[in-house]
Amino acid sequence: MNDLAIAHSSIESRLHFLVPDVRCAGCCLKIERELSGLPDVSDVNVSYAEKRLSFTSASPAGAESALTRLTALGYQAAPEKKRGELDMYQDQRRVLMARLGVAGIGMMQVMMFALTSYLAGTEGIQPEYEALMRWAAFVVSLPVVLYSAMPFHQGAWRDIRNRTAGMDVPVSIAVISAFSLSAVHTVLGSGEVYFDSACMFTFFLLTGRYLELAARQNFHVEQLLGDHLLPELARTLSGQLKPLAELQAGDVLLIEKGEVIPADCIVTKGTTTADESAFTGESGPALKKIGSALLAGTINLDGEVEGRVSASKSDWVISHLSELYRSAASFRPSFAILADRVARYFVGVVLILAASSGFFWWYQGADNFFAIALAVLVVSCPCALSLATPIAYAIATGASRKMGLLISSGEFLEKLGRTSTVVFDKTGTLTEGSLKLKQMDSLSMTLSRQQLIDIGASLETSSLHPVAVTLRELSGELHEISEPLVEPGFGVSGVIDGDTYRLGNPVFVLEGETPPSNDEGNWVLLSGNGKLLAWFCFTDRPRAEAGTTIERLKQMVGSVLVYSGDSSGNGRSMLNALGIDSPSMSMTPDEKISSVRALQASGETVLMIGDGLNDAGAMAVADISLAVNPVDTLVQSAADATLVNGDLGSVPEVLCYAGKVRAVIKQNLFWAFSYNLLVIPLAVLGFVPPWLAALGMSLSSLIVTLNACRLSRTG
Amino acid sequence: MEVLFILVPVSLIIVMISLVAFVWSVNNQQYDDLDKEAERILFDEENLGNTNISEDNL
Numbered sequence: 205m206n207d208l209a210i211a212h213s214s215i216e217s218r219l220h221f222l223v224p225d226v227r228c229a230g231c232c233l234k235i236e237r238e239l240s241g242l243p244d245v246s247d248v249n250v251s252y253a254e255k256r257l258s259f260t261s262a263s264p265a266g267a268e269s270a271l272t273r274l275t276a277l278g279y280q281a282a283p284e285k286k287r288g289e290l291d292m293y294q295d296q297r298r299v300l301m302a303r304l305g306v307a308g309i310g311m312m313q314v315m316m317f318a319l320t321s322y323l324a325g326t327e328g329i330q331p332e333y334e335a336l337m338r339w340a341a342f343v344v345s346l347p348v349v350l351y352s353a354m355p356f357h358q359g360a361w362r363d364i365r366n367r368t369a370g371m372d373v374p375v376s377i378a379v380i381s382a383f384s385l386s387a388v389h390t391v392l393g394s395g396e397v398y399f400d401s402a403c404m405f406t407f408f409l410l411t412g413r414y415l416e417l418a419a420r421q422n423f424h425v426e427q428l429l430g431d432h433l434l435p436e437l438a439r440t441l442s443g444q445l446k447p448l449a450e451l452q453a454g455d456v457l458l459i460e461k462g463e464v465i466p467a468d469c470i471v472t473k474g475t476t477t478a479d480e481s482a483f484t485g486e487s488g489p490a491l492k493k494i495g496s497a498l499l500a501g502t503i504n505l506d507g508e509v510e511g512r513v514s515a516s517k518s519d520w521v522i523s524h525l526s527e528l529y530r531s532a533a534s535f536r537p538s539f540a541i542l543a544d545r546v547a548r549y550f551v552g553v554v555l556i557l558a559a560s561s562g563f564f565w566w567y568q569g570a571d572n573f574f575a576i577a578l579a580v581l582v583v584s585c586p587c588a589l590s591l592a593t594p595i596a597y598a599i600a601t602g603a604s605r606k607m608g609l610l611i612s613s614g615e616f617l618e619k620l621g622r623t624s625t626v627v628f629d630k631t632g633t634l635t636e637g638s639l640k641l642k643q644m645d646s647l648s649m650t651l652s653r654q655q656l657i658d659i660g661a662s663l664e665t666s667s668l669h670p671v672a673v674t675l676r677e678l679s680g681e682l683h684e685i686s687e688p689l690v691e692p693g694f695g696v697s698g699v700i701d702g703d704t705y706r707l708g709n710p711v712f713v714l715e716g717e718t719p720p721s722n723d724e725g726n727w728v729l730l731s732g733n734g735k736l737l738a739w740f741c742f743t744d745r746p747r748a749e750a751g752t753t754i755e756r757l758k759q760m761v762g763s764v765l766v767y768s769g770d771s772s773g774n775g776r777s778m779l780n781a782l783g784i785d786s787p788s789m790s791m792t793p794d795e796k797i798s799s800v801r802a803l804q805a806s807g808e809t810v811l812m813i814g815d816g817l818n819d820a821g822a823m824a825v826a827d828i829s830l831a832v833n834p835v836d837t838l839v840q841s842a843a844d845a846t847l848v849n850g851d852l853g854s855v856p857e858v859l860c861y862a863g864k865v866r867a868v869i870k871q872n873l874f875w876a877f878s879y880n881l882l883v884i885p886l887a888v889l890g891f892v893p894p895w896l897a898a899l900g901m902s903l904s905s906l907i908v909t910l911n912a913c914r915l916s917r918t919g
Numbered sequence: 920m921e922v923l924f925i926l927v928p929v930s931l932i933i934v935m936i937s938l939v940a941f942v943w944s945v946n947n948q949q950y951d952d953l954d955k956e957a958e959r960i961l962f963d964e965e966n967l968g969n970t971n972i973s974e975d976n977l
Contacts, residue, residue: 237962340927
């Protein structure tokens with residue numbers, strides 16, 4: 205695909221690539237230095253914030269050598285596809301930075317001129333010097349009010365034309381009226397001036413906007429990187445190259461060492477490790493063997509594997525992730541919508557309040573009636589109120605990814621904090637879902653146990669059944685088989701060196717045989733030329749962290765239940781050992797759904813945790829659902845969130861974190877409301893000078909933002 | 920103190936120059952990547968001729 209980009213580039217052109225592997229500023233400098241030395245390559249720039257490489261190449265050969273050198277350095281580059289949005293962010297950020305800087309420099313200067321009259325105290329300064337200071341402050345505030353505060357004026361004008369009262373209206377009125385009144389007073393040489401308040405107000409508000417934009421830009425870069433991680437084409441087993449959009453579930457792909465995995469698939473052949481850090485936050489390589497799920501966009505590190513595509517492109521985890529990022533940025537929980545509505549009326553109330561308090565004080569004959577009206581206007585700006593929830597959610601969504609949690613429904617974190625009952629599925633959720641060979645009875649005189657396992661594994665070569673996976677893990681040398689036959693649900697058979705072997709359940713292999721003991725488990729037998737050779741007993745093991753997880757959840761939410769489709773006594777005793785006293789066994793998917801409904805009817809908020817298709821219905825019905833390591837994408841789309849790293853131990857942490865998110869949002873709203881309610885009466889009474897109002901307003905927004913930033917720590 | 924009538928206008932001129940310089944430097948993309956430039960000093964420059972900061976739009 206790199207060739208594609210080069211082919212399109214004309215002679216002497218500027219080329220842009222995304223380099224997702226750039227992990228630090230040092231990487232950028234290293235790449236810049238290495239590439240700058242190449243012939244026909246100039247103006248190399250690697251941006252750390254955007255993970256983007258740009259260079260000018262004088263010839264296609266130059267571009268090619270640059271990319272070869274980049275690969276040799278250990279970085280991968282993807283040509284940029286969608287630049288528009290990021291360019292827009294970059295431009296916006298640049299403009300905002302310029303406005304912010306002008307406001308900052310202007311504010312400091314105006315402050316200095318204003319200080320003279322503050323320092324002069326009661327005697328005041330001589331009128332000619334005061335006039336000089338005022339004129340100087342006027343000149344410096346001019347660019348601040350006309351250039352820096354422009355976004356507020358534009359926003360206010362737009363709101364007024366649409367006949368809505370947005371946040372920009374009081375801000376713009378405050379800045380313009382403070383400035384113009386001060387200008388009039390400067391010319392007349394009487395009254396008070398408020399240049400310092402106007403500049404400070406503008407500067408602090410712009411700081412908030414800038415931080416918000418920067419956070420949004422980072423968000424966007426991450427999301428676009430996700431899109432760029434994917435190659436354009438995937439190689440099928442037959443060597444044919446297929447565009448990703450044309451891939452269908454069931455296609456088998458060949459993925460070579462070092463390649464980016466092009467689609468969500470299940471390994472059917474080979475073993476490798478994959479770098480999934482972009483999804484799970486785990487930096488170590490994840491082991492992938494037959495039956496493991498590979499995620500599109502992760503990197504195949506060690507070996508060549510074949511994978512069966514598990515879904516079409518729109519259902520891949522990476523596609524969901526992009527979608528999720530898009531929706532998370534705009535998601536607002538119910539109480540945030542309420543806050544927004546309140547804020548909207550608030551603006552109208554603020555305007556009326558400011559005007560009427562100004563009028564009242566003017567009527568009372570107070571000299572500083574304008575200062576009071578201005579203070580009311582500034583102090584009551586509901587900026588913090590409208591910032592309180594969105595910023596907390598944006599940060600929480602990003603941070604939860606570090607825990608390996610992929611949230612697909614915005615309500616997840618909001619509702620999770622209210623969970624009163626946790627329902628687990630057993631197989632695959634509380635257990636590992638992979639079988640262990642618990643017992644093996646050999647009835648053969650001539651073949652060793654290992655040889656029997658090898659024969660079994662050879663028969664199962666092409667199968668994805670858990671039995672096959674377990675046998676292959678235990679096997680040593682595999683045999684060549686001819687006439688392979690698979691009877692789904694029964695067993696497999698094949699011919700090795702002229703002998704016919706069958707492996708499977710008794711009905712398929714040798715009718716009438718019964719297992720050597722009554723131990724619960726999955727009994728499978730192997731026969732050779734019609735003679736019984738061996739019995740295998742497979743069992744499922746609970747996950748190592750299942751016990752402690754259940755223990756912690758019991759303390760946190762009280763009620764932990766298990767709905768299992770398993771009917772064996774073995775499963776029941778295992779659950780008892782994990783601390784579940786009365787698990788509901790032998791449940792059909794329909795029974796799971798009706799049981800969840802019954803729980804909800806009795807007033808419980810149910811969190812359903814499952815992994816398989818048999819849980820999908822119950823997960824859709826439950827108030828909140830969490831999928832643990834789902835193999836099937838359908839399960840994932842039914843769930844509100846997915847634990848990609850499959851670590852059950854993080855469930856209590858996620859619950860804790862959801863509580864924290866709720867708490868932070870509540871604190872933010874509480875702070876914003878109480879600040880406004882407390883300070884507005886003081887301002888109306890004339891106790892708050894305009895500069896203090898500007899400071900207080902900005903501090904309250906800053907506190908809300910910083911409080912939300914605490915959520916970026918997930919621990 | 921009459922000197923203030925000269926010094927204050929001079930300071931205003933300097934402020935205006937610095938404002939223009941700042942806006943120019945922002946538009947010259949000097950603030951686009953703050954992380955990288957902060958660490959540049961920590962890296963040995965073997966090849967001083969090639970240490971150019973990109974100037975896309977110049």
